[in-house]
Amino acid sequence: MTAIASGSSIALISVEDLDIGRAIAFNDEASGVETLFSVNVVQRDGKNIEATFSCSSSPVQEAGRPLILNARGMVKVALGDPSDDQLPSIEKDDWNIVPIEVDRFYEQFARLEYDYSPPFRGMRSIKRRSGYATGTIENEAGSAWEDQLLVHPGMLDTSLQASSAAFSCPGDGRMWGLYNICSIGLRSGL
Incomplete structure (x- = not known):
């Protein structure tokens, strides 16, 4: 989106209707994956950009195999100077929400042989109930x-x-395999 903004300052990026239908899989540490990320600008004026995007992939080892759609969605960009109050407010629903230990959260993935490490292990706090969760994250990339x-x-x-x-x-006991949970209505301001 930075390239599409052509040097203009970006105040806010919103990802909407994110559908991650299939994860990009690597068979082992030596495998490669061909990916194609495409962006189609739907609307652009002096203050906003709206675009659809998609990401498709195929293992490099399987030459000639068609690319398979991994994710798609809509992105909205507000042009201008960023400010601390740019993000829309979110109503918290703290009814029946309980904290969970972050280490236990990541241990459930480790048992599935999916070990998160920095910069992909940035959850600092998590509160949840069935179907709802909120948390605090930290940028581990430096x-x-x-x-x-x-x-x-x-x-x-x-x-x-x-x-x-x-x-x-x-x-x-519900997390007995890796799940792709983000298939409906994610809205995130970055």
Whole structure:
């Protein structure tokens, strides 16, 4: 979106209608994946940009295999100078919500042989009930990463992890495999 904004300052990026239908899978540490990320600008004026996006992939080892859709959604960009009060307020629903231990949250993934490590292990606190979770995240990427992306992939992944807490509480037995929870109505301001 930084490239599409063509040098204009970005005040807010909202991701809407995010549908992650299939994770990008790596068979092992030596495997490669071809990915195609496309953006289609739907509307643009001096203050806003709206675009649809999609991400598709295929294992490099399977040459000639068609790309499979992994994710799609809508992104809205408000152009201008960022400010602390730019994010829309969110109503908290603290009814029947309980804290869960962050270490236990990550241990359930480790038991599935999916170990999060920095910068992808940024949850600092989690509160949940069935179907709802909220938390505090911290950017674990630091300032030394070379790509200088607007949002580091570790921070983005961490921001989606609360959906797993909404689905399952550590130890309840529901998380017996990796799930792709973010398929409806995610709205996040970055």
